[in-house]
Structures are given as C-alpha cells and as structure tokens.
Amino acid sequence: MEVRDRLGELDDLFASRRLVVVSNRLPYNPNRTAEGIRYVKGSGGLVTALDPILRLSNGLWIGWDGGSGTPVKGKRITVSEADGEGSYQLRFVELTEKEVRHYYNSFSNRTLWPIFHNFIGMSHFSKAHWKTFFKTNAYFGGTVLEEANPSDIIWVQDYHLCLVPNFIRYHNPNLRPYFFLHTPFPPYDTFRVLPWCKPVLEGLLGSEKIGFHVKSYADNFLDCVEKISNVPVDREWGLVELTDRQVKVGAYPISIDYDAFRDVAMTNRVMKRAEKHRGRIGDRIVILGVDRLDYTKGIKERLLAVERFLEKHSKYRNRILFIQVAVPSRTRVAEYRVMKKEVDETIGRINGRFTGEGWAPIQYIYRSLSREELVAYYRLADIALITPGRDGMNLIAKEYVASQVDKRGALILSEFAGAAEELTDALLVNPYDIETVADAIYRAIRMPSGEKTARMERMQDHVQERDIYCWVRGFFEEVS
Ligand code: ADP
Numbered sequence: 152m153e154v155r156d157r158l159g160e161l162d163d164l165f166a167s168r169r170l171v172v173v174s175n176r177l178p179y180n181p182n183r184t185a186e187g188i189r190y191v192k193g194s195g196g197l198v199t200a201l202d203p204i205l206r207l208s209n210g211l212w213i214g215w216d217g218g219s220g221t222p223v224k225g226k227r228i229t230v231s232e233a234d235g236e237g238s239y240q241l242r243f244v245e246l247t248e249k250e251v252r253h254y255y256n257s258f259s260n261r262t263l264w265p266i267f268h269n270f271i272g273m274s275h276f277s278k279a280h281w282k283t284f285f286k287t288n289a290y291f292g293g294t295v296l297e298e299a300n301p302s303d304i305i306w307v308q309d310y311h312l313c314l315v316p317n318f319i320r321y322h323n324p325n326l327r328p329y330f331f332l333h334t335p336f337p338p339y340d341t342f343r344v345l346p347w348c349k350p351v352l353e354g355l356l357g358s359e360k361i362g363f364h365v366k367s368y369a370d371n372f373l374d375c376v377e378k379i380s381n382v383p384v385d386r387e388w389g390l391v392e393l394t395d396r397q398v399k400v401g402a403y404p405i406s407i408d409y410d411a412f413r414d415v416a417m418t419n420r421v422m423k424r425a426e427k428h429r430g431r432i433g434d435r436i437v438i439l440g441v442d443r444l445d446y447t448k449g450i451k452e453r454l455l456a457v458e459r460f461l462e463k464h465s466k467y468r469n470r471i472l473f474i475q476v477a478v479p480s481r482t483r484v485a486e487y488r489v490m491k492k493e494v495d496e497t498i499g500r501i502n503g504r505f506t507g508e509g510w511a512p513i514q515y516i517y518r519s520l521s522r523e524e525l526v527a528y529y530r531l532a533d534i535a536l537i538t539p540g541r542d543g544m545n546l547i548a549k550e551y552v553a554s555q556v557d558k559r560g561a562l563i564l565s566e567f568a569g570a571a572e573e574l575t576d577a578l579l580v581n582p583y584d585i586e587t588v589a590d591a592i593y594r595a596i597r598m599p600s601g602e603k604t605a606r607m608e609r610m611q612d613h614v615q616e617r618d619i620y621c622w623v624r625g626f627f628e629e630v631s
Pocket of ligand 1 (some may be wrong): 195196441442443476477478518519520521525544545546547548550
C-alpha cells in the first residue's frame, strides 16, 4: 500500500496545513565525503513515518545535526529525493560545545533520562546544567518562533525539548504546539526528586496536546500536574484544566513500519544471510538480544539469566547460542562507559565458565548493523530475549515480531517495556528476577510449535494493524 494511503485522512490535513517538527536531532545525518558534507536520511521509525507527511505539507524539520562541525550556509537545506514526491526543509540549530555537554550529554542524558526511566540513583543534578538546558530549549523555541505561522502544526519531540512548548506559547499565544514523549513518564514519587520538576511540567503544559506511549505514563503525568503544579485534571477525559484552556493528555503507542520490515525479512538476501549463520551454528537454539548499549536495557541482568539457565540445565550447555547485539551509545557519558566494561567482563566470565567442546555460549556484536543484517538475526532467532529494566516502548520487540516470517520464534519480554501492554502473547517477565527469566528461557525452548505459531500470529496481527502510520493518525485524529 502507498504511504499516502496509509496516512488516511491525514493526507487532507497535511495537504492544507504545514507540519513543523522540532526534535533534538534532525532526520538527516552528516556524512563526510570528498565533495564535502552530504546529508543522509536516517532509518528510524519516526523519520520513516514523518518524511512523507513533511513532503506532502511542504514542511519543516528543526533540529541539531549532531555536530558536523561545518556550519550550513543559510542554516537550512531543502530535502528532495528522486524517488520521493514533494520536498521539505531542514532548519539547523547549531549548538556550542558547552551546550552539547550541558544540555545534551548532561541534563538530557544524565538527569532527565534516568529520572524518566525510574533510575533515580543514576541521576545527576547540577544547576549549571539546568541553566544551559533552559537556555538551549529557549534557543530551539526561538527558532520555532522565527519559522512558524499560526496555521502550522508544530510537533515537538521528546524529553530534550520539554521546555519548548511553553516557551513558544508564552512568546506567541497564536502558536499551539503538540508534544510527544518517547520515554516513560515516571510516577510522582520519582519525578518529584527532580529539583526542577515544576518548570519541566510548566514547559510541557504549553502544549495543545501531550502524547505518551501508554496510559500509565499519561496517568503518572496527570498525578504530577495535580500534586506538583496544583492544577486540576480530568482523568476520565485525559485533560489538564488550566484557567484559560485545556491540555489534552493521551496514550498513543508508537510502532514500526510493519510491512517494510516484513518485506525486508522476505528477501532472498536476508534469507541467505540467515542460512549462512545457521550453517555455522548448526541446530543449536539461537537466543537473541538487541539493544542500544544503555543501562536501562537490562543487559547485565539478562546475561546473568542466561548464566543461570546454563547452570540449571547442563544438557543445554553446548546446545544454545545467545547472540547479544549492542549499538554503541552515549559513549561520552561516564555511566555508559562503566556499563560497557561490566557487560564485557560478564560475557568474558560466562563464556570462560561454560565454553566447552569448542563452543562458547555467548556471541557479542558491538556495533550498529544494517537493516538487512539486523533482520537476518531476527529471522534466525528461535527466541528473542528483550528484557529492559524500563523502556518507553521498545521497538526491537515489534521488529522481531514483524520479521518472524516462519512464525517459529518465541518472544520473552520485560513487563516494564511499554510494548508489554500490547504484546501480551509474549512470555512476560520481571527482568530483575533472574531465576524467572532463566525459567522463561526454558519454557520458550520447550513450548510446542503450535503454541509458538499461534502466539506469534496474534502478535503479528496486532503490530500490523497498529503500525507507525496508525500512531500518527491516532495522535492527530481530532485535529482539523
Ligand atoms: P531506543 O529508542 O531506546 O534505542 P527502541 O527499541 O525503541 O529503543 O529502538 C531501537 C532502534 O534501534 C530500533 O529501531 C532498532 O532497529 C535499532 N537498533 C538497535 N540495535 C541496533 C543495531 N545493533 N544496529 C542497527 N540498529 C539497531
């Protein structure tokens, strides 16, 4: 089906109103070539879904390019591709080194990220970082003010820019920004630990509407607004009752382009890749973990669960292969470096303990994979072991489901991932309960093939129906 058909009525909405997306990172990444910097489109779900809408609405995407080091002439470029209809513009927000350190590496990723994921102990609080975060949000907001008109639909993305909505509205009440949070929103008792919890709420309440992945995050937000900001809320209708207007708050679970993953999974090239791996692994059971290397993803606990499984079931010692794929992430942040060391050491220790007959039970791939490589692992895996300690949604779980063309695989999923609210046919586990995760691995191995297929089919139906386009349609349903 054509992308525009999948957008349904949004087609009309965005043909008449311009979409202005604001996010920390632009959807195109700088790539140094002999001819200078070329911008290459990212492959993430958000970019895939929004790219056609932006083309349709002759839209604008405002953000940082991740630090190419080369100022772009006029600070904007037009994106138009030979194969895509229409074009849109990228407006660059340039950040100084200090802003990158304080706003991005520190306040965004060492303060808000851990707090929003319930990792209070990992949070750092610094007034200097907060001040730069505030100023940088004002800078993003100021760029929106320069660019946007009241007829535009302004959509601000994620925790890095949580002060932007109020900044925009305060300076121009005719602009009415929308906001989506891609992380969880924590319960009141966690959120109130943040010394700047009140201004963060105030920043978000500048929005017309705030979207979260699941209802419990929206409920947490409403609790915080009521208790911290002393503003009345209507839980039944998902409304914050400000004196002069209402803010709509709701759950809109993000998803993937199901058909795109499925198409890749069915190509010969992916099948051949998966077969090649299979040739090396033989008939051993393949268990797969894929994550950005982040402490919220529960990688260490997952390794301990694999170790516990091998302890309990010695007959499987030479019969399984656990493949952990990890994309390097936030390598400038101290906690991430510490965590990487711990993961490396744990894998070394477990492999040292259980390697026998020339076979090591864990294979570790520490790099970013191409879409084809990744999907070949999804196809290959008999079990996907996805056990974050906390995760806003977790798209890996949905990508695994979409890529399981043969419907042979089983999904073990953390109950603390947003995706667990939708993928109820997975084996849901508490990732901190090592014994139970080890038992879930055994259960998945022993599960009759008929049951695996039936569970996988139900999950596939769900993800296909509620794909990334459904997410955008749902969010803008009542906008005209
Ligand atoms: P997060 O946004 O916290 O990283 P998600 O699970 O929601 O977590 O999204 C991760 C995205 O990163 C997925 O779309 C997945 O395909 C991609 N990804 C994860 N690991 C790799 C890898 N090793 N190589 C390439 N892409 C990866």
